[in-house]
Structures are given as C-alpha cells and as structure tokens.
Amino acid sequence: KQEVTQIPAALSVPEGENLVLNCSFTDSAIYNLQWFRQDPGKGLTSLLLIQSSQREQTSGRLNASLDKSSGRSTLYIAASQPGDSATYLCAVHRGNAGNMLTFGGGTRLMVKP
C-alpha cells in the first residue's frame, strides 16, 4: 500500500525566507507526483506536476524535485510572501494504490509579514 508522508506538519517563517517542504512515499512505482496548495475552505490548486521520468519542475518562485528511487520529493519556495500562507499537499499517482492519487497529510505554512 502506498503511503505518503509530509514533514513538517506545520511551518512558520518570516517573510522573505527560502523554505523547503518535504514529501516521502513508500512505493517508488509511480506515474507522477503532484504538488497542490489548499487555502482554508477552498479546493486544491495544482502547483506543479513531475512525471516519474523527470527530476524537477519549476514555476516562478516554486521548484519541485523528485528522487523516485529514494521515494522523496521537495518543494522549494523562494523569497516567501504572506500570500504563500496555505496548506501544501503532495500526491503520488499509481504505485500499488491503483488509479487514485494518494495524498500526504500536508504542511501548513504560515509566512509572517
């Protein structure tokens, strides 16, 4: 069974800091890994998708890396802003979990002005 873990569960940083969120998964037989953002009371917004054959993806101040063999991904946020405050979720597709996306528990990020 695919299990996804995100560390830390919560993180508070001052504005302007660079930060790294971690995601690990137990079964390396994945199709892709996707990072999402969830604001309170809202749905999920897709941030980045990394295919299993890729090592990293970048979008603006966000950079996500994937090391499939070790079952790890990181989301790097550069020059954090208060508007980045949200819960960040990673999800892996496939492995032994069938067709669903398996989600981690999320990292709740607070960026203080």
Next chain:
Amino acid sequence: GAGVSQSPSNKVTEKGKDVELRCDPISGHTALYWYRQSLGQGLEFLIYFQGNSAPDKSGLPSDRFSAERTGGSVSTLTIQRTQQEDSAVYLCASSRSGGGTEAFFGQGTRLTVV
C-alpha cells in the same frame, strides 16, 4: 468549462436523508475522481472513473455511497441515509486521461449532516 465545477457549494441535510452532489469536469477530461476531506483529516479517495472502463470503487466507505458518471462527463455522488460522520468536504477532480496527467480539483461541496 474553464475548471471543475461542483454543486452545491454547501449542503445541510438532516440525518437519514439522501443527498446528491454534482461534479462537472473540465471538458474533454476522461478521468474523474471523488475525494472526501473530513475536518482536520487528509484526503480520502472514494471513487475513480476513466473513460468507459468500470469505475474503481475501492474507496467507497459503505454501500450507502454510490456514484455514476453519465455520458463520460458529469458525475453524481449519492449518499443514502446520511449519518453525522458523513459530514465533510467532498472534492471532485478531473484529468485529461488517467495516470500521468495533471489532476485539477473543484472547490468542493461542504456537507453538514445535522
């Protein structure tokens, strides 16, 4: 449409009543997922549709839950004889095809069973 649309956005129902939640996926997306997010909990997979294949119902928590997808587009999640533990946000997502393509989520339906 431009994104995944879910309706209603909020639903309050009495215990024991049936409810239907609707999801309109992005046009042309063949894969559709339903998830549930209970207060303070992670996302729990419910059901997955891919094209004309038989749906993956492995996540449905009980036989009170069912879902259908008509014409390969709109999907309805039905909960019969609702219980208080069914209170949660129900999220729908779609992707262009199955594994390997980006999933896009709707804003969810917040269900409260009183």
